[in-house]
Amino acid sequence: MSTALPLILYESIFTDGTVTASTTATGFSPLNLADWRPYTWWKPTAMNADVYIDAGAARTIDYWALFGHDLYSKGVTNVYLYGSSSAVYSPQTLVDSFVPSSDGPVVRTIASSGSWRYWRITVAGSTAPSLAIAAVGNKLQMPRFLPRGFDPILRNPVSTVNRSQAGNPLGRAIQFEEWRSELAFTRVDWSWLRATWQPAWRNHLRGSPFLFAWDVTDHADEVYLVQATGGYSAPHVGGSLAELRFEVSGAAT
Amino acid sequence: MPLPSTTARDTARQAHERVPVVVLELDLDTCANTFGVSPCTATGTECYNTFATCKDRPNFNRSTKTVKFCSRGTPIPPGETLRPYLVDITGAVTSIDIEKGFAARASLTARLTDEPDADIEMDPYVASRASAAQGTFWTRLLRRNPNYIGRTARVRRGYAVTPWDWDTFQDERYVIDRIAQGANGEISITLKDPTKLADRGKIPVPTDGKLLEQLKGVAATGLVQAATSTTIQFDPQADSNDDALNGFEVAILNSTGAGQRRTISDYDGATRTATISSAWAVAPDTTSTYEVGALSLTLTSGKGSQYPDPASTGKREFIRIGEEVIEYTAVSGDVLSWDSGENRAQFGTTRADHAKGEVVQLCRAWFDEPVTDVIVDLLEESDMPSAWIDTTGIAAIESEWYGEQFHVTACLSEPESATSLLEDLLPQISAVLWWEPGAQKVKMDVLLAKLASPPEWTDEATLIEGSVAVDTLDDLRLTYAAAFHGLTSATANRKEAKYYGFGEIAIDTDAESANEYGDRRTQVTFSRWFPEASAVAMRCYVGRLLVQRRDAPKRIRAQIDPKDHELAAADAVDVLTAQLVDDTGDPIATRCILTKWDDRGDRVNVELRTLPAGRTYGYIAPDGTADHPTDTVYAHISNDTPTMGDGSAPYLIL
Incomplete structure (x- = not known):
C-alpha cells in the first residue's frame, strides 16, 4: 500500500535555466531535456558526459527526475547530481546519485540539497546513452493520499482484434496502451488549493505534460508522463476543505 | 514477387x-x-x-x-x-x-x-x-x-x-x-509515387524552333536540258540566282541515270547549270527528269540546341513540319541537315512546301524495337531515373511473352505525356506497369495467367470476418475485339481506321448467342505502335482480350490480417471463400491477382481481380514431354471432344 503522498513533478530549473552539455551529438541538443517531450533527446558523443544548468540564482531543490532514457541498456554505471556556486563547478557538492537498474522512469527526492546556482548531472559509463526528459526542481506534493478505486496499473490498449470469416483468431494489433485515471483528493484545504494548486495549474499543468508519481517510495517505477485531459473541479465539502478532481492520461510504459 | x-x-x-x-x-x-x-x-x-x-x-x-x-x-x-x-x-x-x-x-x-x-x-x-x-x-x-x-x-x-x-x-x-x-x-x-514524373514528362520534348526561311518540298523539277559527267542543266523555270541551289540535292527520277542523287556544289543562275559534288555514274540525258530539293533547314536564332544531334544520341532523329516528317542527320548551330532527299517524307508522310515561320517539332521514333525497350525509353525519357526501373524483370517479361512480332516501329510527332503513351501501349501487349514502393522500382507484368502455385487465402485462416465483397464487372465484358495497325502516316488522325493498313478482329459468337449473353460488346484499338509485320501480335492481342474478358471478371474486396500481408501487387493468390462457389455451392479456389493494397497497420485492405475463370494454363510442351495427364506442368493439345484425355478442360492458348 502507498506510503508516500502522490507527487506531481513539473517545476524544474531546466525550464527556466540555461542548459548546456559537455558534448552533444548532431541533432541531439541538451535543450531537448527541458521540453517535456519524450521523443526529443540529448545524446553526448563522449563519456563521461555532463549536463550543466545555470539556474540564474541560487536555489534549493527537492527532487530530480529522468524520463525516457536507456541508461541501463547502455551500461551507465552512475548518475550524479552536483550543485555548485561556481560556474566552473569547483568546488562542487554531490547532492545525490544513483545506479541505473532499468530504463524506466527515475524520480529521486532530496531531503536537503543545499542552495546552488549551478547544477550538473554527470552520466558515468563508457557508452553514450540518450535522455529525453530531465527535471530538477521542487515537487508538488499532493496533500492527501489517493482514495479507494485509484488504479495505478490500469492498462487500456488502443487496439484492433482480427478474426477470420470462420471465427478463428488472427491476431491483435495494439497501437499503444494508455494509462488514464481520474485523480481525486478528498478534504483538501482551500488555502493549499489557492496558494499552491492554482498557480501550478496555470503555470504548467493545464497545458503541458508532467510526471505523476503516485507512490515514489514503494512503487518508484509507476511514474507516468501525463497530461490533464480536461479541467479540474474543487467542490466545497465543508469547513475549509474541498475535493480536488482532475483526469490525466498518458502512454503506459 | x-x-x-x-x-x-x-x-x-x-x-x-x-x-x-x-x-x-x-x-x-x-x-x-x-x-x-x-x-x-x-x-x-x-x-x-x-x-x-x-x-x-x-x-x-x-x-x-x-x-x-x-x-x-x-x-x-x-x-x-x-x-x-x-x-x-x-x-x-x-x-x-x-x-x-x-x-x-x-x-x-x-x-x-x-x-x-x-x-x-x-x-x-x-x-x-x-x-x-x-x-x-x-x-x-x-x-x-x-x-x-x-x-x-x-x-x-x-x-x-x-x-x-x-x-x-x-x-x-x-x-x-x-x-x-x-x-x-x-x-x-x-x-x-515517382511514376508521377510520367505525368509531367512529355515525349517527344516540345520544341519551338521555327523555319527561318521557306522550305520547299521540291525546289525545282523538270526535264534535263543537258548534262556532262559533273554538271546538269535544269529547265529554264529553275532559279535564276547564282548559288541559289548550292548545297541542294539533285535526284534523277527516271530514264537515263535514274536513281542517282548528287549534291550541288555550285549553281550558275544564268545558265541554270549545276555543278555536282561527284561525277555521275551514268550521266543523265535530255530524256531524264530531275528533282532538286534542300538538304538542310535553318531554325530561328538560338533554337538549334533543342534538337539532339544524331551523332551524339546514337539514334535516328526526326522532325515534324506541318504534316511532313523529316529525318535529319546532323546539327550545326541552328542548321539541321540531312544526307539525301529520301530523308524527307518519312513514316508515310508527304513531302510538302513549308512556309517561313512554321514550327519545327522534334519527333521520337523507334524502328523494329522490342516493345519492352520502348517502355523503358518512355519511362526514362519522362525523367524516371534508370535505377528506379526494374529492367531485369522487364527483360524477363520480354523473353517470356514477346518476340519479334511485338517489335515497335513508330514515330511520335506531337508531344504527349509519357503517361498517356504508356496507357496507349501497355494494354496492346496485355501488360501492366506500376510503382512497387517496397522494391522502390517500376515493375511490369503480364496478367494473363499465373503458372506457379500461389498462396491460398481462405475464410478459415486469412480473410477477416465481414470483409469480403465480390463484384462482377460486367462493363468489362467483351465479345468483339478489333485492332488496327500499320498506321499509314505518322501525322494522320490515328483515331480513324482509314489511316491504318491492317486490322485484326476476334469475335466470340458463342458469347454473343442468345443462349449466352445475347449482346455484342465491342472494343476497337488503334495501334500506332505496331507495323504491318506485327499482324500475329495484333491477333494475339485481340484474342487475349476475349480470353480475358469474354466472361465478366470479378473484383474481390477484402481485409486480411498483417500476418498474411506478404504479397506485392500483381502477385497471384487463390481465394477460397463462401462467396465464390462451384455449381454445387462448395467454395472453389479462384485464382486472382492482387491489384491493390492499403496497409492500415491493424488490417490490410486488399483488392483482387479474377484471372480468366475455369481455365488451365501451361507453357507449350517441348519435345519429349510425357503425354497428358502424366505431365501436367506443360500445356497439351486436347482431343476433339474437346476435352483432355482424362475429361478435364483443355488448355487455353494465350
Whole structure:
C-alpha cells in the first residue's frame, strides 16, 4: 500500500535555466531535456558526459527526475547530481546519485540539497546513452493520499482484434496502451488549493505534460508522463476543505 | 514477387500480438554551411539554414535534413527523434489498372497534428536567439520550407519490438506532392509515387524552333536540258540566282541515270547549270527528269540546341513540319541537315512546301524495337531515373511473352505525356506497369495467367470476418475485339481506321448467342505502335482480350490480417471463400491477382481481380514431354471432344 503522498513533478530549473552539455551529438541538443517531450533527446558523443544548468540564482531543490532514457541498456554505471556556486563547478557538492537498474522512469527526492546556482548531472559509463526528459526542481506534493478505486496499473490498449470469416483468431494489433485515471483528493484545504494548486495549474499543468508519481517510495517505477485531459473541479465539502478532481492520461510504459 | 521482408519483420508480423508503427520521413532541403562562417558571408540575425530564409543565396549549400514522424503511441526508442504527430496514413500504395495498363499513381494522405514545439530540432541557432520561437512546428516549417514539392518522402511500416529493430520495417519511397493546413491545425501531406514524373514528362520534348526561311518540298523539277559527267542543266523555270541551289540535292527520277542523287556544289543562275559534288555514274540525258530539293533547314536564332544531334544520341532523329516528317542527320548551330532527299517524307508522310515561320517539332521514333525497350525509353525519357526501373524483370517479361512480332516501329510527332503513351501501349501487349514502393522500382507484368502455385487465402485462416465483397464487372465484358495497325502516316488522325493498313478482329459468337449473353460488346484499338509485320501480335492481342474478358471478371474486396500481408501487387493468390462457389455451392479456389493494397497497420485492405475463370494454363510442351495427364506442368493439345484425355478442360492458348 502507498506510503508516500502522490507527487506531481513539473517545476524544474531546466525550464527556466540555461542548459548546456559537455558534448552533444548532431541533432541531439541538451535543450531537448527541458521540453517535456519524450521523443526529443540529448545524446553526448563522449563519456563521461555532463549536463550543466545555470539556474540564474541560487536555489534549493527537492527532487530530480529522468524520463525516457536507456541508461541501463547502455551500461551507465552512475548518475550524479552536483550543485555548485561556481560556474566552473569547483568546488562542487554531490547532492545525490544513483545506479541505473532499468530504463524506466527515475524520480529521486532530496531531503536537503543545499542552495546552488549551478547544477550538473554527470552520466558515468563508457557508452553514450540518450535522455529525453530531465527535471530538477521542487515537487508538488499532493496533500492527501489517493482514495479507494485509484488504479495505478490500469492498462487500456488502443487496439484492433482480427478474426477470420470462420471465427478463428488472427491476431491483435495494439497501437499503444494508455494509462488514464481520474485523480481525486478528498478534504483538501482551500488555502493549499489557492496558494499552491492554482498557480501550478496555470503555470504548467493545464497545458503541458508532467510526471505523476503516485507512490515514489514503494512503487518508484509507476511514474507516468501525463497530461490533464480536461479541467479540474474543487467542490466545497465543508469547513475549509474541498475535493480536488482532475483526469490525466498518458502512454503506459 | 512477394514483398521484401526480413526475419525480424516476419517474426513481428506473424506474432499474435503486434504493435504496428508507421514512420513518415520527409527529406527537406537544408544548408550545410554555418551562418556567417566561410563560405557563408551572411551577417545579422541568423537564418534557419533553408533557402527561403538564406541571406547568402549564392553560397547556399544544398543538403538534406530528414524530419521524422511516427504514429501516436509509438514506444519511441531512445535516440530516435520521431515526432508522434502522425494520426494516420490512408490511401492505396499501389492500384493496378488492368485495362489502362499503367497503374494509378499511388496517392497517400498523411494526417498529422501540430504543436507549439520549442524549435530545437529545426533551428540550428535556437540557443542564441534573442527570444523563444513563436508559432507551431508546422507553421514555422512551411514558412521556412516553401519548396517541398517533389522532395523525397519515405513511409516506413513496421512493428515495435523490444529492443527496437528497424529490420521490422519495410520502406516505401514517394515524393511530396502537397502539404495543406487544415482549419483545426491538422496537417495533411499528400504523397505520390515517382511514376508521377510520367505525368509531367512529355515525349517527344516540345520544341519551338521555327523555319527561318521557306522550305520547299521540291525546289525545282523538270526535264534535263543537258548534262556532262559533273554538271546538269535544269529547265529554264529553275532559279535564276547564282548559288541559289548550292548545297541542294539533285535526284534523277527516271530514264537515263535514274536513281542517282548528287549534291550541288555550285549553281550558275544564268545558265541554270549545276555543278555536282561527284561525277555521275551514268550521266543523265535530255530524256531524264530531275528533282532538286534542300538538304538542310535553318531554325530561328538560338533554337538549334533543342534538337539532339544524331551523332551524339546514337539514334535516328526526326522532325515534324506541318504534316511532313523529316529525318535529319546532323546539327550545326541552328542548321539541321540531312544526307539525301529520301530523308524527307518519312513514316508515310508527304513531302510538302513549308512556309517561313512554321514550327519545327522534334519527333521520337523507334524502328523494329522490342516493345519492352520502348517502355523503358518512355519511362526514362519522362525523367524516371534508370535505377528506379526494374529492367531485369522487364527483360524477363520480354523473353517470356514477346518476340519479334511485338517489335515497335513508330514515330511520335506531337508531344504527349509519357503517361498517356504508356496507357496507349501497355494494354496492346496485355501488360501492366506500376510503382512497387517496397522494391522502390517500376515493375511490369503480364496478367494473363499465373503458372506457379500461389498462396491460398481462405475464410478459415486469412480473410477477416465481414470483409469480403465480390463484384462482377460486367462493363468489362467483351465479345468483339478489333485492332488496327500499320498506321499509314505518322501525322494522320490515328483515331480513324482509314489511316491504318491492317486490322485484326476476334469475335466470340458463342458469347454473343442468345443462349449466352445475347449482346455484342465491342472494343476497337488503334495501334500506332505496331507495323504491318506485327499482324500475329495484333491477333494475339485481340484474342487475349476475349480470353480475358469474354466472361465478366470479378473484383474481390477484402481485409486480411498483417500476418498474411506478404504479397506485392500483381502477385497471384487463390481465394477460397463462401462467396465464390462451384455449381454445387462448395467454395472453389479462384485464382486472382492482387491489384491493390492499403496497409492500415491493424488490417490490410486488399483488392483482387479474377484471372480468366475455369481455365488451365501451361507453357507449350517441348519435345519429349510425357503425354497428358502424366505431365501436367506443360500445356497439351486436347482431343476433339474437346476435352483432355482424362475429361478435364483443355488448355487455353494465350
